[in-house]
Amino acid sequence: MAEFEFETEGVKKTFTFMNRKAPYGTIYALEVLETVLISAAFEQHANIVFVDDGVYQLKAGHDTADINMKNFSPTYGIIEMEKEDADEDEDIDMVWRIIVEKESLDARGMTEDDFKVDVEVLTAAEIADLVDASDCVISG
């Protein structure tokens, strides 16, 4: 077992978190969210992107009582708070964006009014450019 120490002092990268899955049914949504929150501790830039059935993750009004799953959707509120802190506090050098894909919304008859947090709506092509410009892409 070789514990490696990375030199991360002063490193500032852009992480894109690509959320592709419905909030329940698989664990991906929940576990991506945990990574997003940890990345805040390192003050890294983050694009938190929701595509395909991933757009349902942000939908307001999750009720999981009948499927006996933990309703983790309040955590998206924490992400929004982190983003607002980063936007407003000049001492925090971190840009966070919460983005949903337009094509995924259209295909599901959804609009940005369906969401519990404020989002940017971008096209698939615009999101592709964003991924291209990112240092790290983590998807779930």
Add this chain to the structure above:
Amino acid sequence: MKFGILINEGPFTHQASDTAYHFTKAALEKGHDVPRVFFYYDGVNNANKFSAPQADDRNVVKMWGDLAKEKNVDLVVCVAAGMRRGITEDSLAEGFRISGLGQLVEAGMGCDRLMMFGD
């Protein structure tokens, strides 16, 4: 080049871990660095020491452990994802260690490329 590796699926059900292993081995043989492999989601099951595949099949858990020992690769299993799935110090295979998600973010920050293997 310095590669960080992220493995998102468990052994056998998916090929992700095998592909990541072959990538890591090939990169090291070509003279690149792979300082850390991070196991997340069901990927933590790659560190289950009780995995006992049939004798005529590959042993994915042991493959990783041997590679770590031989090439000094830091194999890190996410503590929270591991606990959910019963991967703790008691079930951890040789060559792996358990730590937090910060170790994944650090790998992303400290490597030239973060390669993700999964669905």
